[in-house]
Structure formats: C-alpha cells, structure tokens
Amino acid sequence: MQKLIVDGGQCLCGELSLQGSKNSALPIMAASLLAEGECVLTGCPKLTDIYSASRILNHTGCRCRFSGNTAVINSESADKSSIPEKMMSEMRSSIIFMGALLGRMGECTVSCPGGCELGPRPIDMHISALKKMGVEINDNYGRIVCRAKGKIHGARISLPFPSVGATENVILCAVKAEGETIINNAAREPEISDLCGFLRACGADISGDGESRIIIRGKTRLHGCEYGIMSDRIAGATYMCMTAATGGELILTNACVNAEESFISVLEQTGCSIYTGKDRIYLKCPRKLKALSERVRTMPHPGFPTDAQAILMAAILKSDGTSVFEENIFDCRYRHTDALIKMGADIQVLGKAAVVKGVSRLYGASVDATDLRGGAAMAVAALAAEGTTEIGSISHIDRGYERIEEAVTRLGGKMRRVSV
Numbered sequence: 001m002q003k004l005i006v007d008g009g010q011c012l013c014g015e016l017s018l019q020g021s022k023n024s025a026l027p028i029m030a031a032s033l034l035a036e037g038e039c040v041l042t043g044c045p046k047l048t049d050i051y052s053a054s055r056i057l058n059h060t061g062c063r064c065r066f067s068g069n070t071a072v073i074n075s076e077s078a079d080k081s082s083i084p085e086k087m088m089s090e091m092r093s094s095i096i097f098m099g100a101l102l103g104r105m106g107e108c109t110v111s112c113p114g115g116c117e118l119g120p121r122p123i124d125m126h127i128s129a130l131k132k133m134g135v136e137i138n139d140n141y142g143r144i145v146c147r148a149k150g151k152i153h154g155a156r157i158s159l160p161f162p163s164v165g166a167t168e169n170v171i172l173c174a175v176k177a178e179g180e181t182i183i184n185n186a187a188r189e190p191e192i193s194d195l196c197g198f199l200r201a202c203g204a205d206i207s208g209d210g211e212s213r214i215i216i217r218g219k220t221r222l223h224g225c226e227y228g229i230m231s232d233r234i235a236g237a238t239y240m241c242m243t244a245a246t247g248g249e250l251i252l253t254n255a256c257v258n259a260e261e262s263f264i265s266v267l268e269q270t271g272c273s274i275y276t277g278k279d280r281i282y283l284k285c286p287r288k289l290k291a292l293s294e295r296v297r298t299m300p301h302p303g304f305p306t307d308a309q310a311i312l313m314a315a316i317l318k319s320d321g322t323s324v325f326e327e328n329i330f331d332c333r334y335r336h337t338d339a340l341i342k343m344g345a346d347i348q349v350l351g352k353a354a355v356v357k358g359v360s361r362l363y364g365a366s367v368d369a370t371d372l373r374g375g376a377a378m379a380v381a382a383l384a385a386e387g388t389t390e391i392g393s394i395s396h397i398d399r400g401y402e403r404i405e406e407a408v409t410r411l412g413g414k415m416r417r418v419s420v
C-alpha cells in the first residue's frame with residue numbers, strides 16, 4: 001500500500017507540460033477495436049485505468065503494447081466478445097467496450113462497470129440507445145448479454161441527458177452500423193470530439209461532434225492510424241488549483257486552452273491573473289484568494305465541469321469570504337469534504353449545495369482519498385496547509401494523475417510517495 005506525504009506551505013512555481021487525457025484515451029483505446037490495422041496513440045497517460053483498458057483489449061485478442069506514452073494497438077486478431085466481470089469492475093470506462101465490441105463483432109457480454117463511487121451510476125441510457133439500433137440486451141444474473149437481431153442499424157436517438165458514456169457507446173456502435181445514426185442531446189465534452197477525431201482518422205464518417213446533434217454514417221471498414229490524444233483538462237485544472245491555493249505562478253504547456261475555458265473563467269473570480277496562448281496557460285495568483293463571487297454550478301460541457309468541483313473547492317478554503325457550490329451531475333460528489341473539514345476547512349453540505357467559508361489556516365492531517373478528484377482535492381488542500389498531511393488510498397489518485405508527486409515536486413512543492 002502506498003501513501004502520499006505532503007509538507008504544506010511551499011508556493012508552487014514553474015512550468016509543467018500536461019499529461020494526455022485519461023477520459024479521451026480510454027474510449028479511443030476501445031475504439032481501436034473497430035479499426036482493421038495498427039493504431040498508434042501518442043500522448044497516452046501512464047495510468048492504472050489505461051493499463052486496465054489494455055488488459056481488456058488483450059483479453060479480446062488484440063495486441064496492445066506501450067512504449068513510454070505511446071500505445072500501439074493491433075486488433076486484427078480480436079475474437080473474444082465477452083469481458084470477465086473482474087476486468088469490468090476495475091473502472092467505469094469498461095462499459096465503453098460494449099459499443100466497441102458490438103461495432104466490431106455484433107455481440108458482447110459485459111457486466112456493470114466499476115469506477116469512482118459518486119452515487120448511482122446507471123447505464124439505462126446506454127442500453128435503451130443500443131436497443132434502438134437493433135441490439136437485443138438481456139440481464140443474465142448480472143451479466144449483460146448483447147446480441148444484434150440481424151444487422152446493427154442506424155437510428156435516431158434522443159438522450160434524456162447528455163451522458164458522456166452513452167454518447168460514446170452509441171458513436172462506437174454506429175460507426176460500423178448500417179445507415180445513419182443521429183444523436184440528439186449528445187454530450188458536447190471535448191473528449192467526445194477527440195474520440196470522433198480519432199475515428200475520422202480511421203475513416204469514419206461523423207459530423208456535429210462538439211454540438212448537441214451528432215450524425216454518424218456507418219462504414220463497413222475502418223483502418224488503423226496514428227493519433228495524438230488531447231491533453232487532460234482536469235489535470236490542468238488540478239495543477240492550476242494547487243498553484244492558486246499556494247499563491248504561486250504557473251506556466252502550463254501542452255494545454256488544451258479552449259477545453260479549459262469554463263474552468264478558467266471561474267478561477268479568475270478569485271483574483272488570479274490568467275493569460276492563454278495557443279497551447280499554453282500562464283497563471284499568476286495573489287497570496288490570498290478572493291471567494292468566488294458567483295455560485296459554481298456543475299453542468300454538462302460547456303458548463304463548469306463536475307470533475308473540477310472538488311479541486312476548486314480545495315483551492316479556495318483559505319479565501320476571503322464565502323463561496324457556494326452546486327453539484328448537478330452526480331448525487332454523491334461531496335465525499336471529500338469530511339477530509340477537508342478534518343484539515344480545518346469550514347464547509348457545510350446542504351443537499352446539492354456546499355457552502356465554504358474561508359478560514360485563515362489549514363492543518364496537516366491523516367486522510368484517505370475517497371475517489372479520484374476527491375483525492376486530488378486533498379492534495380491541493382495539503383499543499384496549502386501547515387504541517388504534514390498523509391493521504392492514503394491513493395490508488396484512486398493514480399487512476400487519473402501520472403506520478404502526481406513528480407509534477408508537484410517539479411513545481412517546488414513537497415510531496416512524496418511512500419510504501420507502508
């Protein structure tokens with residue numbers, strides 16, 4: 001078991017090149033099942049979830065290997081359409097293999113996915129959309145058995161909510177289906193556009209991604225390609241929050257500037273100066289942040305991202321005044337607040353809302369990561385705290401951040417990993 005030990009009080013200053021996006025790389029790895037030939041994915045972050053995806057690919061008969069941040073996937077010999085329950089339970093994104101396997105083999109057997117505990121995470125929208133495309137889906141004692149009645153065909157699908165995963169699953173199934181699929185109320189997250197960019201590089205016919213209506217015309221064959229994964233906007237937001245919490249100065253390179261916009265405009269309310277270039281973000285923070293002047297409401301993209309709620313909350317714990325958050329995407333995404341309170345924060349959770357009153361000091365404590373972004377929030381708070389914080393259960397953090405302690409150390413922070 002490993003822990004992160006953080007000695008707070010250092011100002012984070014320097015330049016950091018951002019890692020590739022986990023939430024882009026995972027569906028793109030699944031999508032490589034659909035391409036006949038070799039896919040070379042550059043900028044693939046080295047994360048436990050990425051290795052879980054590669055184990056699933058290898059299980060299906062693909063050959064997936066890594067060289068640094070490049071993944072090389074050859075799916076020519078893929079022939080297994082059933083994913084064992086244990087592999088499915090390792091991460092939420094395993095569910096994306098449902099659409100990819102259906103697109104490739106016309107059938108699959110999966111089970112409910114694992115991933116962060118953020119409240120109920122049903123897959124009803126995935127299932128009803130795929131059924132519309134001619135897939136028969138049965139729940140066999142927890143195993144979800146999917147089989148096409150005849151050929152999988154295009155359909156007109158209106159999602160009740162712009163779910164990221166359901167949009168991805170429909171796209172993956174539709175790119176090789178017969179005819180045209182239209183997704184109304186599709187998710188508009190940048191990672192969806194990255195997935196579509198990859199599929200287009202493989203020869204797929206997709207338009208409208210980044211907007212609410214995506215049109216996919218099925219192709220009988222897709223080919224391999226070389227593709228660069230976009231950088232991770234939430235990792236970017238996390239390092240910005242660490243810098244803001246410690247009154248530092250940061251240059252982020254390899255940044256997806258457009259994708260960070262909604263986060264940046266909220267962070268600016270705290271008095272930070274932020275300048276952007278083509279692929280870089282410059283951030284200069286005051287010694288004391290101002291409280292957020294407007295209520296932060298998490299919303300589907302282009303709204304404020306739910307994945308940045310906990311880390312922003314951690315950054316403003318010592319701000320001047322009161323800030324209010326409203327979590328609208330997940331039912332249970334304030335689990336990190338107990339640990340922050342233990343470190344001296346003043347937070348009151350009232351249903352969907354969390355009210356944060358700035359305190360003058362935070363103190364090191366022994367805490368456990370509750371989920372990926374909640375764990376990252378504890379790391380943000382620990383850097384701004386007096387004394388030493390020990391963060392346990394860091395496997396959650398390792399699912400999304402490539403060697404977080406090395407990035408922090410490079411910026412002058414004191415964070416180290418120890419085995420216990």
Ligand code: EPZ
Binds near residue numbers: 026093125331372373
């Ligand atoms: C993706 O999860 C991300 N994960 C999450 O990232 C992110 O928080 C989330 O999108 C929202 O942006 C990956 O990309 C791997 P959803 P996903 O389907 O696809 C409900 C991180 O920290 N819903 O858009 O699971 C659902 O319960 C994470 O990196 C249904 O009710 O998100 C939730 O309340 C964690 N039925 C809401 O929709 C369904 O069939 C949004 O979920 C599907 C979803």
